[in-house]
Amino acid sequence: MEAANKPISSICFKPGNEDFVYISAGNEILSFDVRMGTQSKPLETYNYNRDEINQIAVSSKGFLAAADDSGDVKIVNTIQKCLYKRLREAHTSICSSVQFIPWRPWTAITGGLDSKLAAWDFSKGRTLFSIDYGSPELQNGSSSGSAGQCFNPAFVHSVAVSEEGILGGLYKVCAVARGDGAVDVVDLEYELAPAKSKGPPRAAILTTRSKGAELGDGSCNQSRAKRIHLDYTMGGHTAAVSCVAFSAFGEKGKFLISGGNDASVKLWDWSKGFYSETNSKVDLVLDIDVKKKVNWLCTAPTDSDNLIVCDTSKVVKVYSFR
Numbered sequence: 286m287e288a289a290n291k292p293i294s295s296i297c298f299k300p301g302n303e304d305f306v307y308i309s310a311g312n313e314i315l316s317f318d319v320r321m322g323t324q325s326k327p328l329e330t331y332n333y334n335r336d337e338i339n340q341i342a343v344s345s346k347g348f349l350a351a352a353d354d355s356g357d358v359k360i361v362n363t364i365q366k367c368l369y370k371r372l373r374e375a376h377t378s379i380c381s382s383v384q385f386i387p388w389r390p391w392t393a394i395t396g397g398l399d400s401k402l403a404a405w406d407f408s409k410g411r412t413l414f415s416i417d418y419g420s421p422e423l424q425n426g427s428s429s430g431s432a433g434q435c436f437n438p439a440f441v442h443s444v445a446v447s448e449e450g451i452l453g454g455l456y457k458v459c460a461v462a463r464g465d466g467a468v469d470v471v472d473l474e475y476e477l478a479p480a481k482s483k484g485p486p487r488a489a490i491l492t493t494r495s496k497g498a499e500l501g502d503g504s505c506n507q508s509r510a511k512r513i514h515l516d517y518t519m520g521g522h523t524a525a526v527s528c529v530a531f532s533a534f535g536e537k538g539k540f541l542i543s544g545g546n547d548a549s550v551k552l553w554d555w556s557k558g559f560y561s562e563t564n565s566k567v568d569l570v571l572d573i574d575v576k577k578k579v580n581w582l583c584t585a586p587t588d589s590d591n592l593i594v595c596d597t598s599k600v601v602k603v604y605s606f607r
Contacts (some may be wrong), residue, residue, distance in 0.1 A: 293484055294338055300345045307336035307349060314351055314361070333359045333368045344385040349392055349408070352380035358395055360407050370410045375403040378560035381442055384459070386473065388449040393475075394459055396441030402461055404477060414476045417464060440464030443528040446473075451531070451538030460541050460555075468543045469605075470513040470555055476529045513558040513567060517544075520569040530580050534590035534606070540570065542592060544579030549596055550604075575602060 291310040296405040299305040299316075303469050305328070307316045312334040315327040336354035348369060356376035362369040376397035386392040391408045400419035403412050417423065418439035441461035461469040515521050524547035532540040541553040552571035577596035585591040590606040 287441075295340045296298060297341055297343050299343055307341055307343060309341045309351060311337055311381050312353065312544050314341060314349065316363075322423075329363065329366065331361050333361060339379065340383050341382050342384050344390065347386065348385070350383045350385065350407075352383040352397075352559055353396055354379045355395060356380045356399070358383055358393070358405075360393070363419060364582065367515075370407050372407060375415060376401060381440070382444040383447045384444050385420050386459075388457060389477070392477070394446060395442055396444045398440045400439045400441060401462075402441055402459075402471070404473070416471070416476075418461075418465075418469075425547070431539040435523050437464045437466070439467070440525070442526060445529045445531055445541075447531050452536065456538070456556060456559070460529040460531065462543060462545075464525040466524055466526060466545065466547075467514060467516040468521065468523040468526055468529060468541070468553070470515070470541065470558070472511045474561070475511045488492060506574050511553060515553060515567060519552065519566065520572065527579050530583050533584040533586040534602070537586075542582060542584065543581045544575075544594065544596075546578045548575055548579070548596070549573060549578055550575055550579060550582060550592070571606075573604065579583065 286447045293308050293310050295309045304318055305587040306319055307314060312332065314331040316329040317325045318328060334351050334353040334358050338351045338353045341349060341351045344371050347362065347364045347409055349363050351359045356378055358380055359368060359374040360370040360372065360557040363534060368439050375401050376395065378397055378399040378433060380395055380397045384394050386394060393405045393407050395405065396402050397426065402416040404414050406413055418441065439463055440463065441462060444458045448459050457474045459471050459473055461471065463469065515522050517562060522543065524545050526543050526545045529541065530542045531538045532542060539554065541555045542550060550573040551569060554568040554570050558567040575594055575596055577598045579594060579596050581595045586595065592604040595601045
């Protein structure tokens, strides 16, 4: 299927109808019916982004989000086929990733090369919270000074949001792939809760909780942690993390998979890091050397538990876990 005359930067399927696919090429978004095969022509075309689009996402409500090099995110109403909202000013550099939050139908989350993660109420075009991974507070909270550390900036390269109801409905989180080699897991319900329900201010929390409990090293010494921080000290990546995904096979969301520029794919059993009752750290279950830098990965909900990896080679690699 000849989709565009420019490189395709992102692709996603329409939730609930996987016969329809959206692609981004340059600053344009096109949709296709894959059942038409090579005869397929664009069903819809949107040109609301002024700069090159890095990622697109579609919500179950029919909204399409497109993050671009200007730092903006355009929200398109695909039902009325018009621009719905422009999300701007949270990012001061390239917006690299965007996802909708499935259990909050009017909320989206974005990450950028300004090292920021931002959540949005896109119906009002305003931010709900923002985390700056480049801030001194978070930089000082991260592990440092050991061999193998990646000194790149903490750019946000990819964001993955867990599906609703994973692991018995206990977790509503997102994972963040960072340029400094770390992966963060953020408790979205905590971050999105009204400020008065969060307890003492963050500065006070930082003085009373361990790093594992607040910024996270995969362990938790107090009550439930708000963030988990997975880095090279736990067997994590030694170069920028390019992508993250929650497992779709087996018990949905049980594993977090990360891929990086260190040519490795890592499988984390992440959830126990949120609770002190387990008295243990997050487990690095599997470390795969794929020989090439990882560009993207995903999992397939099949009996064979497939992990699909796209790297800088010309080969798409499929790993099966039985």
